[in-house]
Amino acid sequence: MLQIPDFIDRSAVTRHLPVLVRRRMEQYVDHINALLAVKNPRVMARMAPSAMRGLFLRVGQRGRPVEAPSRHRVYFDFDYPSDHPEMMALYEKAKRLQWNASTDLDWRTSVDPMNPEVPLLAESFIDWASLQDRGVGLHGPQRTELLHRVTAWMLSQFLHGEQGALLAAAQVTEATHFFDGKFYGATQVMDEARHVEVFRRYLDEKLERRYVVNDNLFTIIDSLMTDGRWDMKFLGMQILVEGLALGAFSTMYKMTAEPLLRELLKRVIQDEARHVRYGILALRDLYNHQLTERERAEREDWAFEIVVLMRNRFLAHELYEEGFAHLCSVREWNAVMNSSPGMSVFRTTMFKRLVPNLRAIGLLTDRVRPKYESIGLGRFIHLDATDRLTDEALLAA
Ligand SMILES: [Fe+2]
Numbered sequence: 133m134l135q136i137p138d139f140i141d142r143s144a145v146t147r148h149l150p151v152l153v154r155r156r157m158e159q160y161v162d163h164i165n166a167l168l169a170v171k172n173p174r175v176m177a178r179m180a181p182s183a184m185r186g187l188f189l190r191v192g193q194r195g196r197p198v199e200a201p202s203r204h205r206v207y208f209d210f211d212y213p214s215d216h217p218e219m220m221a222l223y224e225k226a227k228r229l230q231w232n233a234s235t236d237l238d239w240r241t242s243v244d245p246m247n248p249e250v251p252l253l254a255e256s257f258i259d260w261a262s263l264q265d266r267g268v269g270l271h272g273p274q275r276t277e278l279l280h281r282v283t284a285w286m287l288s289q290f291l292h293g294e295q296g297a298l299l300a301a302a303q304v305t306e307a308t309h310f311f312d313g314k315f316y317g318a319t320q321v322m323d324e325a326r327h328v329e330v331f332r333r334y335l336d337e338k339l340e341r342r343y344v345v346n347d348n349l350f351t352i353i354d355s356l357m358t359d360g361r362w363d364m365k366f367l368g369m370q371i372l373v374e375g376l377a378l379g380a381f382s383t384m385y386k387m388t389a390e391p392l393l394r395e396l397l398k399r400v401i402q403d404e405a406r407h408v409r410y411g412i413l414a415l416r417d418l419y420n421h422q423l424t425e426r427e428r429a430e431r432e433d434w435a436f437e438i439v440v441l442m443r444n445r446f447l448a449h450e451l452y453e454e455g456f457a458h459l460c461s462v463r464e465w466n467a468v469m470n471s472s473p474g475m476s477v478f479r480t481t482m483f484k485r486l487v488p489n490l491r492a493i494g495l496l497t498d499r500v501r502p503k504y505e506s507i508g509l510g511r512f513i514h515l516d517a518t519d520r521l522t523d524e525a526l527l528a529a
């Protein structure tokens with residue numbers, strides 16, 4: 133039976149080089165299949181430039197700064213109207229609940245990723261039997277080591293998502309037509325900067341490990357950053373990516389015993405809940421009452437394809453490339469990830485947050501509900517949207 137030698141053992145990598153080349157080809161095929169799974173040709177055409185940059189050119193993974201074209205219109209209002217009391221209330225709440233990442237978290241906490249007494253992630257996160265079935269038997273410290281890497285991978289994706297949120301929140305603040313939304317948006321920019329700060333610091337100081345951006349996450353963020361329409365930025369970032377984030381943070385909060393990480397996540401989740409509420413406030417009237425049928429259908433189709441992408445594509449390929457590409461195929465790895473209990477909790481929590489929010493903003497009409505039901509998400513449609521949930525309910529996952 134094969135054992136994982138060392139995740140970054142260069143001699144092992146060199147020895148298996150032809151296999152790794154074959155694996156890379158398999159990944160391209162995997163990406164092409166993901167794109168072909170997009171049923172709607174208009175959505176496919178809209179996603180194509182971002183998919184080319186993210187999946188095939190992999191510009192997010194080259195270790196260099198990335199520039200993306202931004203075409204949104206900046207909206208000024210020199211009348212300074214008080215135009216949205218609920219957004220103003222959210223702004224007041226956000227000002228009250230600001231926190232300082234440097235002083236409000238106990239960074240003196242000692243974190244030892246290899247200490248099984250305080251696991252970063254519950255061992256039940258991974259489907260070890262499924263890995264073993266594919267010839268990769270891991271035991272004892274090897275399991276702890278992989279859980280350390282999975283934690284670092286997930287937190288790295290949180291970090292990259294937070295950078296996307298920081299830049300998107302700034303764009304949304306420029307582009308929104310609600311003046312009270314600009315007040316609120318400024319607090320979200322600050323929140324997202326703080327989130328980048330805490331995840332970067334935790335990864336660098338406590339886990340001493342960081343992974344490149346997942347190419348599917350890059351594709352989604354690139355797509356909404358480069359869309360010129362303000363509401364698409366709201367929909368993409370405030371509803372879809374924030375929904376993904378809430379699901380991921382709650383899952384991690386539930387599955388980690390490390391106290392600093394738990395406290396950090398708790399505070400971030402409370403901030404994120406405001407961000408999703410803002411997205412619902414901004415889009416609810418527009419999508420329910422102001423768009424034409426055709427305009428709404430376009431947004432519904434786009435949101436559905438992003439949801440499918442989120443469901444199928446967050447499979448830790450960066451970890452696979454690091455330590456498993458010479459041990460099993462991409463298809464086998466995907467099967468292990470799909471059957472892992474932790475990933476299953478993550479997907480359930482994400483859709484529990486996300487799908488009711490799509491209903492709340494009017495993007496789950498009878499036209500698209502059967503599509504959600506066909507991929508097993510119908511059971512989430514009638515749950516409470518995030519604007520109805522308490523902070524405690526959000527933490528409960
Ligand atoms: Fe955030």
Ligand SMILES: [Fe+2]
Binds near residue numbers: 297324403404
């Ligand atoms: Fe956020």
